[in-house]
Amino acid sequence: MKVVKFGGSSLANGPEFQKVIDIIKADPGRRFIVTSAPGKRHDGDIKVTDLLIKYANQTIKNQDTYQVLNEIIGRYQAIADYFKLPPHALDKIKSILTDLPSHDYSDNAHLMAAFKAHGERMNARLMTLVLNHLGIKAKFIDPSVSGIVVTGKNPNDAFVKEVTYQNMKKLLPLKKQPIRLVFPGFFGFTSDGQIATFARGGSDITGSIVARGLHVHMYENFTDVDAIYTANPKIINNPVPIRKMTYREMRELSYAGFSVFNDEAIIPAIQGDVTINIKNTNNPKAPGTFIMPRHNFNEPDNLITGIAGKKNFMALYIHKYLLNAQVGFTLRLLKILVKYNVSYEHMPSGIDDLTIIINKDQLNQHKLTAIKHDVQEVLHPDDVEWIDDYAIIMVVGEGMIGKVGTLSRIIEPLAHKNIPIKMINKGASQISMMIGTRAEDADEAIRRIYNEFLE
Incomplete structure (x- = not known):
């Protein structure tokens, strides 16, 4: 048996x-179906999710919602008309959407x-x-029925609770029946009965939850590409497709920009020992x-x-003579970051120098100024500065374990192109190598490494 999830474009x-x-x-094994909301039909079109956001904003502002509501209903009606559903088939859907405010x-x-x-x-x-309508027996399973319980401070960025998997056991008898179960992706219910959504792209998460909850060991995730590729096709022309990879390889690459599959969705799959198969709706035999x-x-x-790269990083560079001899220096520094609700990615250090690499998404001009001020007041460095030109490149592979000379093969092509390296970090798992470069050099560095190993 398989869980199959389809994206909005599908x-x-x-x-x-x-x-x-x-x-x-x-x-016949594709028994459990997870749906996304209807996506764009063509360039310039609007996703149904974006129409619903507009509908919500107009409701909040007490504005007229007649036009956007009809546009949303029209998207579902057009699909129903294509399959020649009876005239009143969508009455329930229309009623639910109309009653939302x-x-x-x-x-x-x-x-x-x-x-x-x-x-x-x-x-x-x-x-x-x-x-x-087409004679394929199917049953709609709402999260309120399957028991998908979520939590989190932000109802638009929820996390699944472990009790979900106990709740889903009541659906296990349906596995023995010749029927398809259809699950909506993207959301669950809080313990007090409120709807909360996963992060955008969260239908991938629902697919993994359903696979783990129903003890299904194959999860087919249909999207609009034939495979996950060894590098970004916008940087490498016709990169080699990846035939198979481990969870931890996917996590390492997702961190640095791989976006074909929601990396949070891997967690329930790992817990349920599920194999995920990324496939193309337009080329399902691939x-x-x-x-x-x-x-x-x-x-x-x-x-x-x-190989993946991400450019949205800054680095806080601190120089202080005998830094390594000061007990608690790093602790005081981290307390400053906690004060401003900033997490760090990496902290390479030397005897007198320390660099903290931070994702730019967490920073604004106020935080930049305030953090630098507090570092000067608390730590009294000889020098402190923000470096706004940082990219991180991840080179990942299970095949790297125990292989001598991999680092030199990564570095040499960059040296030949005069690309300076700001930082090198080998992961404890031994399957990844992290390289810090200038943002302007990142794409060329990826091309050089790709040519060395995969061309």
Whole structure:
């Protein structure tokens, strides 16, 4: 048995729905279906999720919602018309969408989460209607029924609670019945009955939750690419596709910019010993990329599995004579970061120097000034400065374990191109090498490393 998840572009309109249904029919093992909200039908189109965000904002501002509501309903109606569903088939969907503003929400953040979640929620209902109309027995399973319980301070960035997997045991008898179960992705319910959503792209997370909860060991995630590639196709022309990789390789690469699969979605899959298969809705016969537990992984295809880079980093450089002899220096520094709610990525250090690498997304001009001021007041460095030109490149591969000379093969092509290296860090797992460069050099560094190992 398999869990299959389809992205928004795969469910954007009637013809795309038909492709998905053909994929479901092609394999009787594809029993558990997770839907995203309808995506863009063409360039310039608007995703249903974005229409729902507009609907929520207009509701919050007490503005007229007639036009956007009709546009949302129209997206589902067009799909229903494509499959010639009976005239009143969508009455329930229309009623639910129309009634959204009349519900009680604890605050505007919960209202926004609830509105956004209905893109997936209504598409799962519609998929169930279409499958049954076509003679394929299907049952809609809402998170309130499956028992997906979430938590978190932000209702638009929730996390699944462990009790979910106990709750889902009540669905296990349905595995013995010849029926497809259709789950909406992206959201769950808090313990007090409020809707909360995962981070955007969270339908991937739902797919992993369903696979773990129903003890399904194959999760097919259908998207719009044939595979995960060894490098960004915007940097490398026709990069080698990755045939198989381990969870930890995917996590390392996701950190540095791989965005084909939501890296948070891997966690339930790891816990449930699930193999994930990334596949293309438009080319379903392509093998795709398998992401699997380490114990199921045999020999890697290459020494290097993937190379990824990310440019949105800054570095706080601190120089102080005899820094290494000061007890508690790093502790006092970290307390300053905690004060401003800033986490760090890496902290390479020397005898008299220390650099803290931080993701720019956490920083603004106020924090930059305040952190530097506090460092000067608390730590009395000889020199402190922000370096706003930092990129991190991850070179990842299970094949790197125990291989002598890998580092030199990474560095030499950069030296030949006169690309300076700011930092090197070998991961404790021995499957990754982190290189710090100037942001302007990152793309060329990736090309040089790729040519060395994979060209």
